[in-house]
Amino acid sequence: MQSVGGTRSILAVPALMVFQTATLLSQSVVAPGATRAVAIYTKFLEPPSGVSVEHLKAEMDAILGPALRLEWYSLDQANGQDVKADIVVVKFQGTCGSNAQSPPLRRGGPLGWTNVVDGEILPFAGVNCDRIRELMEGNLAASTDTERDQMFGRAMARVLAHEMYHFLAKTARHAVDGVAKARYSATDLAGPCLRFEEDQLRQVRTSQFQHVSKAHHDAGAPAGGG
Numbered sequence: 284m285q286s287v288g289g290t291r292s293i294l295a296v297p298a299l300m301v302f303q304t305a306t307l308l309s310q311s312v313v314a315p316g317a318t319r320a321v322a323i324y325t326k327f328l329e330p331p332s333g334v335s336v337e338h339l340k341a342e343m344d345a346i347l348g349p350a351l352r353l354e355w356y357s358l359d360q361a362n363g364q365d366v367k368a369d370i371v372v373v374k375f376q377g378t379c380g381s382n383a384q385s386p387p388l389r390r391g392g393p394l395g396w397t398n399v400v401d402g403e404i405l406p407f408a409g410v411n412c413d414r415i416r417e418l419m420e421g422n423l424a425a426s427t428d429t430e431r432d433q434m435f436g437r438a439m440a441r442v443l444a445h446e447m448y449h450f451l452a453k454t455a456r457h458a459v460d461g462v463a464k465a466r467y468s469a470t471d472l473a474g475p476c477l478r479f480e481e482d483q484l485r486q487v488r489t490s491q492f493q494h495v496s497k498a499h500h501d502a503g504a505p506a507g508g509g
């Protein structure tokens with residue numbers, strides 16, 4: 284996921300996170316006509332705004348609800364429980380709060396990323412909250428506290444939904460418009476509505492899950508971008 288004017292970067296998943304996640308993988312079988320379930324394991328490197336996280340979840344349901352049933356778990360509390368869903372692990376970097384008093388860091392770079400190893404898209408995604416804050420600086424500054432929390436939660440969801448699309452639809456390609464397009468503007472992040480186009484939603488709904496083998500995870504150091 285790039286922002287307009289951004290650059291692609293290659294980021295690796297920490298080996299510890301990869302190792303932890305190996306114990307979480309489960310097989311699931313989606314019966315014809317059943318709603319596909321996905322368990323999202325989150326890791327915030329800094330404590331997020333609770334209100335923004337609630338808006339994140341609500342927006343994810345609005346974007347992916349027509350295709351998926353989402354379950355949320357903290358990666359820190361994962362204990363190898365048997366989850367009857369397919370799993371995506373997402374790491375949120377930076378300050379995931381909407382406080383306009385915090386100056387943007389001007390780091391540039393991607394809004395999010397998905398890990399790829401040997402051409403295989405893995406269920407490990409990242410969201411760069413500092414980059415989101417930077418891109419939305421003007422929108423956040425012009426909003427009330429309540430509006431900022433909602434706006435920031437929605438923006439995190441749009442970046443995460445984009446990265447999950449790559450894994451769920453098993454494609455590195457982008458759409459012309461909607462959540463799956465290659466580049467986001469501040470308006471895409473801060474605007475009232477951004478959804479998948481019907482083709483991309485159908486891909487998410489109908490593609491078969493690729494079950495990642497434990498050997499892949501134990502090999503460590505996957506890297507990729509997109």
Ligand SMILES: [Zn+2]
Binds near residue numbers: 464
């Ligand atoms: Zn992408």
